[in-house]
Amino acid sequence: MSTAAWAWGIAAVSSIIAVTAALVVLRLRRAWQADRADLRRLRRTAHRNADQISVVSHEIRTPLALMKGAADLLAEGTPGPLTPSQARFVETISANCHTVIDLAQDLLVQARIDAGMFELHLQRVDFRSLATGVVRELRLLHPVGIALDCPGAPPRAWADAKLMRQAITNLLTNAMAHAEDARLITLRIVGADEQVLISVSDDGSGMSSEQRQQLFERFASGRPLRDGTGLGLVITRQIVRMHGGEVYVDTTPGRGTTMMFSVPTSHEDSARPARAEAAS
Known part of the structure; x- marks a missing residue:
C-alpha cells in the first residue's frame, strides 16, 4: 500500500471516529437534557402535591383542634359534671381527634420531605x-x-x-x-x-x-x-x-x-x- 493510500485510510478512520464520537456526545447531551427536564417536572409535581397536602392538612387540623378543645373542656367539667359514661365518650372523642391531627401532620411532613422542601437548622x-x-x-x-x-x-x-x-x-x-x-x-x-x-x-x-x-x-x-x-x-x-x-x-x-x-x-x-x- 502506498503512503498516500495509507494516509487516506488513516484520515478516513479518524473522520469516522470523530463523527461517531460527536454523535455519542450529542446523544448523551440530549439524554442529559431530557433527564433534567424530567427531574424539573418531578420536582414541580412534588412541590404541587406538598402544597395541596399542606392546605388539606390545615383544613383538617383546624376543626379537629376546635373539637378536641371542646372535648377537653367537657372532660375538665367546665360546663358541668359528667357521668362516667359521658366521660368515657368525651375521652374517646379527644383521643381520636388527637390521632387524626397527628396523622395530618405526618402526611404534611412526609410530603415536604418527598418534595425536598426540608432544610436542616443545625x-x-x-x-x-x-x-x-x-x-x-x-x-x-x-x-x-x-x-x-x-x-x-x-x-x-x-x-x-x-x-x-x-x-x-x-x-x-x-x-x-x-x-x-x-x-x-x-x-x-x-x-x-x-x-x-x-x-x-x-x-x-x-x-x-x-x-x-x-x-x-x-x-x-x-x-x-x-x-x-x-x-x-x-x-x-x-x-x-x-x-x-x-x-x-x-x-x-x-x-x-x-x-x-x-x-x-x-x-x-x-x-x-x-x-x-x-x-x-
Missing part, C-alpha cells in the same frame, strides 16, 4: 434537656410508664432540635401504641464514639420477622402498625438519615423491642440533603 442540641421535655409531655397523655435514662454529662450534637424532638416523640409514641402489654417504656440517651445514641425500649411481646420487615413501610398493615399508617417510623428514619445517622431495631418475640438511632456529634457529618432520602 444548632448545638442538649439531648437530655430535649428528651426531658418530650417525656414530660407524653407522661400527661399516656398511661404507660416512661423512664428516662441519661447518665453522665448531657450528650450534645449538632442537629435540628425540632426534627430531633419529632423523631424521639415518634419512637416513644410507636412503642406506647403498639406494645400494649408493656409496663414500662425506657428512653436512653448516651454519648459514645463521636455520636449520640438514642434508644427506646419496651418490655412487651416483641415482633416476628414479618412484623419487623414492615416497620418502615408506608401504610403497612402488620401487627405493630395496625392502628396507624407507619408514617411516623418512615419519617423518623428519614429525619435521622438527614442528620447522617441510621435507625436500628432489635426485637425478640416475648422479650420486647428496642429501636435506636445515632446522630453524629460533628458538624460536618450532621447534614444530608433531605431529597436524597425521599425515595427510600
